[in-house]
Amino acid sequence: MITMYHYLFVGIILFLLGIVGSIISKNVIKVLICIEFMLTGININFITFATYCDGQNFDGYIFVLFYTGLGAVELGIALYIFYLMYQKKESDNIEKYCDL
Amino acid sequence: MxxxxxxxxxxxxxxxxxxxxxxxxxxxxxxxxxxxxxxxxxxxxxxxxxxxxxxxxxxxxxxxxxxxxxxxxxxxxxxxxxxxxxxxxxxxxxxxxxxxxxxxxxxxxxxxxxxxxxxxxxxxxxRNSYDVLSAFAKGIFINYVWSFEIISLLLTVVIAGFTLFKKGRAD
Structure with a gap:
């Protein structure tokens, strides 16, 4: 039987993968992708709680909708900043972006 | 489900x-x-x-x-x-x-x-799909309408901002 805790476990694993990836990666784009993993893990938690604990309003579904939009906006802005910085630094190593 | x-x-x-x-x-x-x-x-x-x-x-x-x-x-x-x-x-x-x-x-x-x-x-x-659709509509257009509008505005500002940055850099 698949319970709520199984889905929460997937969410926390995805969140941990995002944390580990964003810590050990040296590439800016890879770090951004790992941050998206963390956001996706949070979204899984939202939908799980909305499904199992909120039987009428499903507020978690709406929050996930907003989070998805915000995540896309955040990624677009971050990649644009990366593009501007890359023209100066000519490297995607995150250690060279300390002046941000 | x-x-x-x-x-x-x-x-x-x-x-x-x-x-x-x-x-x-x-x-x-x-x-x-x-x-x-x-x-x-x-x-x-x-x-x-x-x-x-x-x-x-x-x-x-x-x-x-x-x-x-x-x-x-x-x-x-x-x-x-x-x-x-x-x-x-x-x-x-x-x-x-x-x-x-x-x-x-x-x-x-x-x-x-x-x-x-x-x-x-x-x-x-x-539940059936109608309940979920109804909850979505109620959430977006009634309960969280201002959040929805702000995020829509944010997306518009980002797109307009990218265009203006690009035009500014091209000039």
Missing amino acids: SENPILFYTSFILIIFFGIMSIAEQRLIRVLLYAVGLFFAVSILFYLLGSEYNAIIQAAIYGLAVPIIIGISIMFTTGKKENAKESVIPTITWIFSGILLLGFIYVIMISFAILPDSLHIVEIPQ
């Missing part, structure tokens, strides 16, 4: 596999492809949880739109591999994947274990 253990465990394995591979892989384009696979596997989970609309949005935005943006950004880079200091990464990744594998085995064993009824705290809700 459909309780399909085969789909759940398949998507679970895919999420762990794609997540670990996207961390361990050095080439950016492969990292992106693994990430796309992970986002599609997550959309399967959303579908299993009964939120078909979120599954479609997840597949459309994170599975298609966001990878295009990231792919264009990767095209601007030179495609060099990360520096040699990262030789410690595979070791960390393998240790982490071992921990995740143990967690996965733990979850499967819990699933096969016979739990007393008192541990089933919440009942599995049964």
Whole structure:
């Protein structure tokens, strides 16, 4: 039987993968992708709680909708900043972006 | 909501596999492809949880739109591999994947274990698609209408801002 805790476990694993990836990666784009993993893990938690604990309003579904939009906006802005910085630094190593 | 253990465990394995591979892989384009696979596997989970609309949005935005943006950004880079200091990464990744594998085995064993009824705290809700659609409409257009408008405005500002930056740099 698949319970709520199984889905929460997937969410926390995805969140941990995002944390580990964003810590050990040296590439800016890879770090951004790992941050998206963390956001996706949070979204899984939202939908799980909305499904199992909120039987009428499903507020978690709406929050996930907003989070998805915000995540896309955040990624677009971050990649644009990366593009501007890359023209100066000519490297995607995150250690060279300390002046941000 | 459909309780399909085969789909759940398949998507679970895919999420762990794609997540670990996207961390361990050095080439950016492969990292992106693994990430796309992970986002599609997550959309399967959303579908299993009964939120078909979120599954479609997840597949459309994170599975298609966001990878295009990231792919264009990767095209601007030179495609060099990360520096040699990262030789410690595979070791960390393998240790982490071992921990995740143990967690996965733990979850499967819990699933096969016979739990007393008192541990089933919440009942599995049964609903149809109309209820979910109605909840979406009510949430977006009544309960959280200002949040919806602000996020729409934010998206518009970002698109307009990109255009203005591009025009400013071209001038």
